[in-house]
Amino acid sequence: MPEESVRLNRYLAMCGAGARRKVEECIAAGRVKINGEVVTELGRQVFPQDKVELDGEALSTVAQKYLIFNKPRGVLSAVEDSRERTVIDILPPSYDRFRLFPAGRLDRDSEGLIILTNDGIFSQELIHPRNGFTKTYEVELRRPMDEPHLIEWSDGVTYDGRFLKPISVRRMGRAPLQHWFEVVLGEGIKREIRMMARALDNDVRRLFRRKIGKLTLKKLPSGEFIDVSREELWRYIRDGKVV
Template identity: 45%
Template sequence: MRLNRYLALCGVGSRRGAEKIIADGRVRVDGKVVLLPAFRLPEGALVTVDGAPIRPEEMRYVLLNKPAGYVCSVSDKFDPVVTELLPEEFANYRLFPVGRLDKESEGLLILTNDGIFAQEILHPSKGILREYRALLDREITRKDVRRWRDGLCIEGRTLKPVHVLIEEEEPRNRWVTVVLAEGVKREVRIMAKALGFNVQSLIRRKIGKMELAHLPTGACRAMTRGELWRAIRHGALV
Protein backbone atom coordinates (compact mmCIF):
# COMPACT_ATOMS: atom_id res chain seq x y z
CA MET A 1 0.00 0.00 0.00
CA ARG A 2 1.22 3.50 -0.79
CA LEU A 3 2.16 5.68 2.16
CA ASN A 4 -0.26 8.52 1.33
CA ARG A 5 -3.18 6.09 1.10
CA TYR A 6 -2.19 4.49 4.40
CA LEU A 7 -2.19 7.88 6.13
CA ALA A 8 -5.62 8.67 4.70
CA LEU A 9 -6.95 5.34 5.99
CA CYS A 10 -5.58 6.24 9.40
CA GLY A 11 -7.73 9.37 9.43
CA VAL A 12 -4.78 11.74 9.17
CA GLY A 13 -6.60 13.66 6.42
CA SER A 14 -7.28 13.50 2.72
CA ARG A 15 -4.68 11.96 0.45
CA ARG A 16 -3.54 15.44 -0.57
CA GLY A 17 -3.31 16.50 3.07
CA ALA A 18 -1.30 13.37 3.79
CA GLU A 19 1.11 14.27 0.99
CA LYS A 20 1.88 17.60 2.67
CA ILE A 21 2.50 15.90 6.01
CA ILE A 22 4.90 13.52 4.25
CA ALA A 23 6.64 16.37 2.40
CA ASP A 24 7.13 18.20 5.71
CA GLY A 25 9.20 15.27 6.99
CA ARG A 26 6.76 14.39 9.76
CA VAL A 27 6.33 10.74 8.74
CA ARG A 28 8.69 7.89 9.59
CA VAL A 29 8.52 4.28 8.46
CA ASP A 30 10.35 1.90 10.79
CA GLY A 31 12.18 4.89 12.26
CA LYS A 32 13.29 6.47 8.98
CA VAL A 33 11.86 9.67 7.50
CA VAL A 34 10.11 9.01 4.18
CA LEU A 35 9.40 11.91 1.83
CA LEU A 36 7.76 10.02 -1.05
CA PRO A 37 3.93 9.81 -0.95
CA ALA A 38 4.05 6.82 -3.33
CA PHE A 39 6.44 4.88 -1.08
CA ARG A 40 5.28 1.25 -0.84
CA LEU A 41 4.92 0.14 2.75
CA PRO A 42 6.45 -3.23 3.57
CA GLU A 43 4.16 -5.62 5.40
CA GLY A 44 4.11 -5.00 9.15
CA ALA A 45 5.89 -1.63 8.91
CA LEU A 46 5.57 0.79 11.83
CA VAL A 47 4.42 4.21 10.64
CA THR A 48 4.61 7.26 12.89
CA VAL A 49 3.52 10.88 12.47
CA ASP A 50 5.30 13.37 14.72
CA GLY A 51 6.61 10.38 16.66
CA ALA A 52 3.20 8.85 17.37
CA PRO A 53 2.36 5.44 15.85
CA ILE A 54 -0.68 5.39 13.57
CA ARG A 55 -2.86 2.53 12.41
CA PRO A 56 -5.97 2.38 10.24
CA GLU A 57 -9.01 3.13 12.36
CA GLU A 58 -12.63 2.14 11.95
CA MET A 59 -14.16 4.37 9.31
CA ARG A 60 -17.21 6.33 10.44
CA TYR A 61 -19.67 8.38 8.41
CA VAL A 62 -22.08 10.87 9.93
CA LEU A 63 -24.70 13.07 8.30
CA LEU A 64 -25.41 16.33 10.15
CA ASN A 65 -28.09 18.97 9.66
CA LYS A 66 -25.81 21.88 10.49
CA PRO A 67 -27.38 24.85 12.27
CA ALA A 68 -26.22 28.43 11.80
CA GLY A 69 -23.56 29.67 14.19
CA TYR A 70 -21.13 26.74 13.89
CA VAL A 71 -17.84 26.69 12.00
CA CYS A 72 -16.99 23.76 9.70
CA SER A 73 -13.78 22.82 11.46
CA VAL A 74 -12.54 20.51 14.20
CA SER A 75 -11.28 23.44 16.31
CA ASP A 76 -11.59 27.21 16.41
CA LYS A 77 -10.36 29.84 18.86
CA PHE A 78 -13.48 31.97 18.72
CA ASP A 79 -16.52 30.02 17.52
CA PRO A 80 -18.20 26.67 18.24
CA VAL A 81 -17.38 23.96 15.70
CA VAL A 82 -19.60 21.34 14.07
CA THR A 83 -17.89 18.42 15.80
CA GLU A 84 -19.28 19.74 19.11
CA LEU A 85 -22.74 18.77 17.86
CA LEU A 86 -21.86 15.07 17.63
CA PRO A 87 -22.85 12.57 20.34
CA GLU A 88 -20.24 11.27 22.77
CA GLU A 89 -20.04 7.96 20.88
CA PHE A 90 -18.06 9.71 18.13
CA ALA A 91 -15.61 11.45 20.48
CA ASN A 92 -12.82 8.92 19.93
CA TYR A 93 -12.99 9.17 16.14
CA ARG A 94 -11.15 11.96 14.40
CA LEU A 95 -14.11 13.08 12.32
CA PHE A 96 -13.78 16.11 10.07
CA PRO A 97 -16.27 17.90 7.81
CA VAL A 98 -16.30 17.02 4.12
CA GLY A 99 -16.32 20.39 2.39
CA ARG A 100 -17.59 23.54 4.03
CA LEU A 101 -20.66 25.49 4.93
CA ASP A 102 -19.86 28.96 6.22
CA LYS A 103 -20.68 29.84 9.81
CA GLU A 104 -24.13 31.29 9.13
CA SER A 105 -25.20 28.63 6.63
CA GLU A 106 -27.26 25.54 7.44
CA GLY A 107 -28.10 22.15 6.03
CA LEU A 108 -26.54 18.87 4.97
CA LEU A 109 -22.96 18.22 6.02
CA ILE A 110 -21.02 14.94 5.98
CA LEU A 111 -18.40 14.22 8.64
CA THR A 112 -16.02 11.29 8.43
CA ASN A 113 -12.54 10.07 9.29
CA ASP A 114 -12.20 8.50 5.83
CA GLY A 115 -9.91 10.82 3.89
CA ILE A 116 -10.22 8.84 0.66
CA PHE A 117 -14.02 8.99 0.77
CA ALA A 118 -13.86 12.74 1.45
CA GLN A 119 -11.63 13.28 -1.57
CA GLU A 120 -13.99 11.28 -3.79
CA ILE A 121 -16.99 13.31 -2.66
CA LEU A 122 -15.27 16.64 -3.29
CA HIS A 123 -13.48 15.91 -6.56
CA PRO A 124 -15.21 17.61 -9.54
CA SER A 125 -14.71 14.50 -11.69
CA LYS A 126 -17.34 12.68 -9.61
CA GLY A 127 -19.99 15.15 -10.77
CA ILE A 128 -21.70 15.40 -7.37
CA LEU A 129 -23.92 18.48 -7.40
CA ARG A 130 -24.93 20.54 -4.36
CA GLU A 131 -28.30 22.23 -4.12
CA TYR A 132 -28.95 25.27 -1.92
CA ARG A 133 -31.96 27.35 -0.93
CA ALA A 134 -31.16 31.03 -0.49
CA LEU A 135 -33.36 33.78 0.93
CA LEU A 136 -32.44 37.12 -0.63
CA ASP A 137 -32.89 40.51 1.01
CA ARG A 138 -35.18 41.73 -1.78
CA GLU A 139 -37.13 40.42 -4.75
CA ILE A 140 -35.17 39.00 -7.65
CA THR A 141 -36.30 39.45 -11.26
CA ARG A 142 -36.16 36.91 -14.07
CA LYS A 143 -33.57 39.13 -15.73
CA ASP A 144 -31.36 38.80 -12.65
CA VAL A 145 -31.83 35.03 -12.72
CA ARG A 146 -30.77 34.90 -16.39
CA ARG A 147 -27.62 36.88 -15.57
CA TRP A 148 -26.91 34.50 -12.68
CA ARG A 149 -27.40 31.43 -14.87
CA ASP A 150 -25.09 32.83 -17.56
CA GLY A 151 -22.23 33.10 -15.07
CA LEU A 152 -20.56 36.03 -13.36
CA CYS A 153 -16.97 37.22 -13.72
CA ILE A 154 -15.76 38.01 -10.20
CA GLU A 155 -12.17 39.06 -9.53
CA GLY A 156 -11.02 37.58 -12.82
CA ARG A 157 -12.79 34.26 -12.33
CA THR A 158 -16.07 33.13 -13.86
CA LEU A 159 -18.50 31.56 -11.41
CA LYS A 160 -21.39 29.77 -13.07
CA PRO A 161 -24.09 27.71 -11.36
CA VAL A 162 -25.60 24.61 -12.91
CA HIS A 163 -29.07 26.04 -12.34
CA VAL A 164 -30.91 28.90 -10.62
CA LEU A 165 -34.66 28.91 -10.05
CA ILE A 166 -37.06 31.25 -8.25
CA GLU A 167 -39.11 29.29 -5.71
CA GLU A 168 -42.87 29.64 -5.31
CA GLU A 169 -42.70 30.40 -1.61
CA GLU A 170 -43.30 33.39 0.63
CA PRO A 171 -41.82 35.92 0.68
CA ARG A 172 -42.42 35.77 -3.07
CA ASN A 173 -39.51 36.18 -5.48
CA ARG A 174 -36.96 36.14 -2.66
CA TRP A 175 -36.32 32.40 -2.25
CA VAL A 176 -34.10 30.87 -4.94
CA THR A 177 -32.73 27.39 -5.56
CA VAL A 178 -29.08 27.37 -6.65
CA VAL A 179 -27.33 24.21 -7.89
CA LEU A 180 -23.52 24.13 -7.93
CA ALA A 181 -20.99 21.72 -9.39
CA GLU A 182 -17.91 23.00 -7.57
CA GLY A 183 -17.14 24.03 -4.04
CA VAL A 184 -15.82 27.59 -4.20
CA LYS A 185 -15.86 29.16 -0.74
CA ARG A 186 -19.04 31.20 -0.11
CA GLU A 187 -19.93 30.84 -3.80
CA VAL A 188 -23.68 31.45 -3.48
CA ARG A 189 -23.18 34.53 -1.32
CA ILE A 190 -20.47 35.90 -3.62
CA MET A 191 -22.59 35.49 -6.76
CA ALA A 192 -25.64 37.02 -5.09
CA LYS A 193 -23.54 39.97 -3.92
CA ALA A 194 -22.27 40.54 -7.46
CA LEU A 195 -25.90 40.91 -8.55
CA GLY A 196 -26.63 43.38 -5.76
CA PHE A 197 -28.27 40.99 -3.28
CA ASN A 198 -27.47 39.92 0.25
CA VAL A 199 -28.25 36.36 1.32
CA GLN A 200 -30.22 36.34 4.56
CA SER A 201 -30.51 32.57 4.88
CA LEU A 202 -28.65 29.77 3.11
CA ILE A 203 -29.50 26.08 3.42
CA ARG A 204 -27.78 23.19 1.67
CA ARG A 205 -30.68 20.96 0.71
CA LYS A 206 -29.02 18.29 -1.42
CA ILE A 207 -25.69 16.53 -1.85
CA GLY A 208 -25.97 14.63 -5.10
CA LYS A 209 -29.45 13.09 -5.01
CA MET A 210 -29.56 12.88 -1.21
CA GLU A 211 -32.13 15.40 0.05
CA LEU A 212 -32.66 16.90 3.50
CA ALA A 213 -36.20 16.13 4.63
CA HIS A 214 -36.48 14.59 8.11
CA LEU A 215 -33.28 15.28 10.04
CA PRO A 216 -33.92 18.06 12.59
CA THR A 217 -31.59 21.05 12.77
CA GLY A 218 -28.54 20.17 14.87
CA ALA A 219 -29.25 16.43 14.73
CA CYS A 220 -27.04 13.80 13.12
CA ARG A 221 -27.36 10.30 11.73
CA ALA A 222 -24.70 7.60 11.44
CA MET A 223 -24.54 5.82 8.09
CA THR A 224 -22.32 3.25 6.44
CA ARG A 225 -20.16 4.16 3.48
CA GLY A 226 -22.42 2.10 1.22
CA GLU A 227 -25.62 3.71 2.53
CA LEU A 228 -24.18 7.16 2.03
CA TRP A 229 -22.99 6.48 -1.51
CA ARG A 230 -26.35 4.97 -2.47
CA ALA A 231 -28.19 7.99 -1.08
CA ILE A 232 -25.91 10.40 -2.95
CA ARG A 233 -25.97 8.53 -6.25
CA HIS A 234 -29.50 7.13 -6.37
CA GLY A 235 -31.48 9.40 -4.06
CA ALA A 236 -32.88 9.30 -0.53
CA LEU A 237 -34.79 11.58 1.83
CA VAL A 238 -32.83 11.99 5.06
Protein backbone atom coordinates in the same frame (compact mmCIF):
# COMPACT_ATOMS: atom_id res chain seq x y z
CA MET B 1 -3.97 -2.58 9.50
CA PRO B 2 -4.21 -4.41 6.13
CA GLU B 3 -2.10 -7.57 5.80
CA GLU B 4 -0.29 -6.19 2.74
CA SER B 5 1.56 -2.90 2.35
CA VAL B 6 -0.24 0.26 1.22
CA ARG B 7 0.95 3.65 -0.05
CA LEU B 8 1.65 6.16 2.70
CA ASN B 9 -0.94 8.70 1.50
CA ARG B 10 -3.61 5.98 1.43
CA TYR B 11 -2.59 4.74 4.88
CA LEU B 12 -2.95 8.22 6.39
CA ALA B 13 -6.40 8.53 4.85
CA MET B 14 -7.33 5.14 6.34
CA CYS B 15 -6.22 6.44 9.74
CA GLY B 16 -8.59 9.40 9.50
CA ALA B 17 -5.81 11.96 9.10
CA GLY B 18 -7.81 13.77 6.40
CA ALA B 19 -8.74 13.77 2.73
CA ARG B 20 -6.09 13.05 0.10
CA ARG B 21 -4.96 16.62 -0.48
CA LYS B 22 -4.56 17.29 3.23
CA VAL B 23 -2.54 14.14 3.96
CA GLU B 24 -0.34 14.74 0.92
CA GLU B 25 0.41 18.24 2.22
CA CYS B 26 1.32 16.74 5.61
CA ILE B 27 3.73 14.27 3.98
CA ALA B 28 5.34 16.92 1.76
CA ALA B 29 5.83 19.20 4.78
CA GLY B 30 7.86 16.54 6.59
CA ARG B 31 5.30 15.99 9.32
CA VAL B 32 5.16 12.21 8.88
CA LYS B 33 7.60 9.62 10.18
CA ILE B 34 7.86 5.90 9.53
CA ASN B 35 9.84 4.04 12.20
CA GLY B 36 11.32 7.34 13.37
CA GLU B 37 12.40 8.48 9.89
CA VAL B 38 10.86 11.56 8.25
CA VAL B 39 9.29 10.47 4.95
CA THR B 40 8.23 12.88 2.20
CA GLU B 41 7.44 10.33 -0.52
CA LEU B 42 3.69 10.00 -1.12
CA GLY B 43 4.09 6.51 -2.52
CA ARG B 44 6.28 5.10 0.27
CA GLN B 45 4.89 1.69 1.25
CA VAL B 46 3.65 1.12 4.79
CA PHE B 47 3.86 -2.44 6.12
CA PRO B 48 1.88 -3.96 9.03
CA GLN B 49 4.89 -3.84 11.38
CA ASP B 50 5.68 -0.17 10.67
CA LYS B 51 5.14 2.61 13.21
CA VAL B 52 3.70 5.70 11.52
CA GLU B 53 3.56 9.08 13.24
CA LEU B 54 1.97 12.39 12.28
CA ASP B 55 3.28 15.39 14.23
CA GLY B 56 4.72 12.98 16.77
CA GLU B 57 1.44 11.13 17.34
CA ALA B 58 1.31 7.43 16.50
CA LEU B 59 -1.37 6.52 13.96
CA SER B 60 -3.35 3.35 13.48
CA THR B 61 -6.21 2.43 11.22
CA VAL B 62 -9.68 2.80 12.73
CA ALA B 63 -13.10 1.60 11.68
CA GLN B 64 -14.41 3.77 8.88
CA LYS B 65 -17.37 5.97 9.77
CA TYR B 66 -19.87 7.88 7.65
CA LEU B 67 -22.28 10.37 9.21
CA ILE B 68 -25.06 12.30 7.49
CA PHE B 69 -25.14 15.52 9.49
CA ASN B 70 -27.39 18.58 9.61
CA LYS B 71 -24.96 21.43 10.31
CA PRO B 72 -26.41 24.29 12.34
CA ARG B 73 -25.74 27.89 11.42
CA GLY B 74 -22.83 29.45 13.32
CA VAL B 75 -20.81 26.22 13.53
CA LEU B 76 -17.52 25.74 11.71
CA SER B 77 -16.98 22.92 9.20
CA ALA B 78 -13.64 22.08 10.77
CA VAL B 79 -12.06 19.46 13.00
CA GLU B 80 -10.99 21.91 15.69
CA ASP B 81 -10.85 25.61 16.43
CA SER B 82 -9.52 27.40 19.48
CA ARG B 83 -12.29 30.01 19.56
CA GLU B 84 -15.42 28.61 17.91
CA ARG B 85 -17.56 25.50 18.00
CA THR B 86 -17.03 22.98 15.19
CA VAL B 87 -19.12 20.17 13.73
CA ILE B 88 -16.88 17.69 15.56
CA ASP B 89 -17.56 19.38 18.92
CA ILE B 90 -21.26 18.58 18.51
CA LEU B 91 -20.73 14.83 18.23
CA PRO B 92 -20.89 12.52 21.27
CA PRO B 93 -17.48 11.87 22.91
CA SER B 94 -17.67 8.23 21.78
CA TYR B 95 -16.90 9.41 18.24
CA ASP B 96 -13.63 11.12 19.20
CA ARG B 97 -11.53 8.03 18.50
CA PHE B 98 -12.66 7.89 14.87
CA ARG B 99 -10.90 11.17 13.89
CA LEU B 100 -13.80 12.37 11.77
CA PHE B 101 -13.60 15.37 9.43
CA PRO B 102 -16.01 17.12 7.03
CA ALA B 103 -16.06 15.80 3.46
CA GLY B 104 -16.36 19.20 1.82
CA ARG B 105 -17.39 22.35 3.64
CA LEU B 106 -20.20 24.68 4.51
CA ASP B 107 -19.11 28.09 5.72
CA ARG B 108 -19.84 29.23 9.27
CA ASP B 109 -23.08 31.04 8.43
CA SER B 110 -24.44 28.28 6.17
CA GLU B 111 -26.41 25.28 7.34
CA GLY B 112 -27.74 21.94 6.19
CA LEU B 113 -26.42 18.72 4.74
CA ILE B 114 -22.80 17.73 5.23
CA ILE B 115 -20.98 14.40 5.42
CA LEU B 116 -18.59 13.61 8.26
CA THR B 117 -16.19 10.71 7.77
CA ASN B 118 -12.69 9.44 8.48
CA ASP B 119 -12.36 7.90 5.02
CA GLY B 120 -10.11 10.20 3.03
CA ILE B 121 -10.55 8.18 -0.16
CA PHE B 122 -14.34 8.43 0.05
CA SER B 123 -14.07 12.18 0.72
CA GLN B 124 -11.93 12.70 -2.38
CA GLU B 125 -14.34 10.71 -4.56
CA LEU B 126 -17.28 12.70 -3.24
CA ILE B 127 -15.87 16.18 -3.77
CA HIS B 128 -13.89 15.68 -6.99
CA PRO B 129 -15.61 17.47 -9.91
CA ARG B 130 -15.00 14.58 -12.31
CA ASN B 131 -17.53 12.43 -10.44
CA GLY B 132 -20.30 14.94 -11.06
CA PHE B 133 -22.07 14.97 -7.69
CA THR B 134 -24.04 18.21 -7.62
CA LYS B 135 -25.03 20.12 -4.50
CA THR B 136 -28.39 21.84 -4.18
CA TYR B 137 -28.95 24.89 -1.99
CA GLU B 138 -31.91 26.97 -0.91
CA VAL B 139 -30.88 30.60 -0.72
CA GLU B 140 -32.63 33.62 0.75
CA LEU B 141 -31.34 36.94 -0.60
CA ARG B 142 -31.47 40.16 1.39
CA ARG B 143 -33.14 42.06 -1.44
CA PRO B 144 -35.65 40.84 -4.03
CA MET B 145 -34.25 39.83 -7.41
CA ASP B 146 -36.02 40.75 -10.63
CA GLU B 147 -36.15 38.66 -13.79
CA PRO B 148 -33.27 40.38 -15.66
CA HIS B 149 -30.91 39.77 -12.74
CA LEU B 150 -32.11 36.16 -12.46
CA ILE B 151 -31.30 35.61 -16.14
CA GLU B 152 -27.90 37.21 -15.60
CA TRP B 153 -27.27 34.88 -12.66
CA SER B 154 -28.23 31.83 -14.74
CA ASP B 155 -25.83 32.87 -17.50
CA GLY B 156 -22.95 33.35 -15.06
CA VAL B 157 -21.39 36.36 -13.37
CA THR B 158 -17.88 37.65 -12.71
CA TYR B 159 -16.72 38.45 -9.19
CA ASP B 160 -13.22 39.56 -8.27
CA GLY B 161 -11.96 38.50 -11.68
CA ARG B 162 -13.46 35.00 -11.49
CA PHE B 163 -16.32 33.76 -13.68
CA LEU B 164 -18.95 31.91 -11.63
CA LYS B 165 -21.85 29.99 -13.15
CA PRO B 166 -24.38 27.73 -11.40
CA ILE B 167 -25.65 24.57 -13.06
CA SER B 168 -29.13 25.98 -12.50
CA VAL B 169 -30.97 28.62 -10.50
CA ARG B 170 -34.73 28.95 -10.15
CA ARG B 171 -37.10 31.08 -8.17
CA MET B 172 -38.89 29.38 -5.28
CA GLY B 173 -42.46 30.12 -4.25
CA ARG B 174 -41.54 30.84 -0.65
CA ALA B 175 -42.17 34.00 1.35
CA PRO B 176 -40.79 36.57 1.10
CA LEU B 177 -41.36 36.19 -2.64
CA GLN B 178 -38.51 37.04 -5.02
CA HIS B 179 -36.06 36.45 -2.17
CA TRP B 180 -35.80 32.62 -2.23
CA PHE B 181 -33.95 30.64 -4.90
CA GLU B 182 -32.85 27.06 -5.48
CA VAL B 183 -29.24 26.96 -6.70
CA VAL B 184 -27.47 23.85 -8.01
CA LEU B 185 -23.66 23.83 -8.11
CA GLY B 186 -21.16 21.44 -9.61
CA GLU B 187 -17.58 21.93 -8.49
CA GLY B 188 -18.42 24.21 -5.58
CA ILE B 189 -15.90 27.01 -5.08
CA LYS B 190 -15.53 28.34 -1.54
CA ARG B 191 -18.33 30.84 -0.77
CA GLU B 192 -19.41 30.66 -4.42
CA ILE B 193 -23.09 31.51 -3.89
CA ARG B 194 -22.23 34.47 -1.68
CA MET B 195 -19.83 35.77 -4.32
CA MET B 196 -22.43 35.38 -7.08
CA ALA B 197 -24.98 37.29 -5.01
CA ARG B 198 -22.53 40.16 -4.48
CA ALA B 199 -21.76 40.27 -8.18
CA LEU B 200 -25.49 40.91 -8.66
CA ASP B 201 -25.48 43.73 -6.09
CA ASN B 202 -27.22 41.55 -3.52
CA ASP B 203 -26.27 39.49 -0.47
CA VAL B 204 -27.18 36.16 1.12
CA ARG B 205 -29.35 36.24 4.22
CA ARG B 206 -29.70 32.48 4.62
CA LEU B 207 -28.08 29.54 2.85
CA PHE B 208 -29.20 25.94 3.37
CA ARG B 209 -27.70 22.92 1.60
CA ARG B 210 -30.59 20.63 0.76
CA LYS B 211 -28.94 17.92 -1.36
CA ILE B 212 -25.68 16.17 -2.12
CA GLY B 213 -26.26 14.27 -5.33
CA LYS B 214 -29.69 12.74 -4.77
CA LEU B 215 -29.39 12.51 -0.98
CA THR B 216 -31.97 14.98 0.37
CA LEU B 217 -32.15 16.52 3.84
CA LYS B 218 -35.73 17.12 5.02
CA LYS B 219 -36.45 15.44 8.35
CA LEU B 220 -33.17 15.34 10.29
CA PRO B 221 -33.16 18.05 12.99
CA SER B 222 -30.42 20.66 13.09
CA GLY B 223 -27.34 19.37 14.92
CA GLU B 224 -28.40 15.73 14.57
CA PHE B 225 -26.78 12.96 12.51
CA ILE B 226 -27.35 9.49 11.07
CA ASP B 227 -24.60 6.85 11.15
CA VAL B 228 -24.61 4.82 7.91
CA SER B 229 -22.36 2.40 6.05
CA ARG B 230 -20.23 3.38 3.08
CA GLU B 231 -22.42 1.31 0.75
CA GLU B 232 -25.62 2.88 2.07
CA LEU B 233 -24.24 6.39 1.71
CA TRP B 234 -23.12 5.90 -1.88
CA ARG B 235 -26.54 4.42 -2.70
CA TYR B 236 -28.31 7.39 -1.13
CA ILE B 237 -26.15 9.88 -3.04
CA ARG B 238 -26.47 8.13 -6.38
CA ASP B 239 -30.02 6.75 -6.26
CA GLY B 240 -31.80 9.04 -3.79
CA LYS B 241 -32.84 9.04 -0.14
CA VAL B 242 -34.73 11.50 2.05
CA VAL B 243 -33.40 11.84 5.59
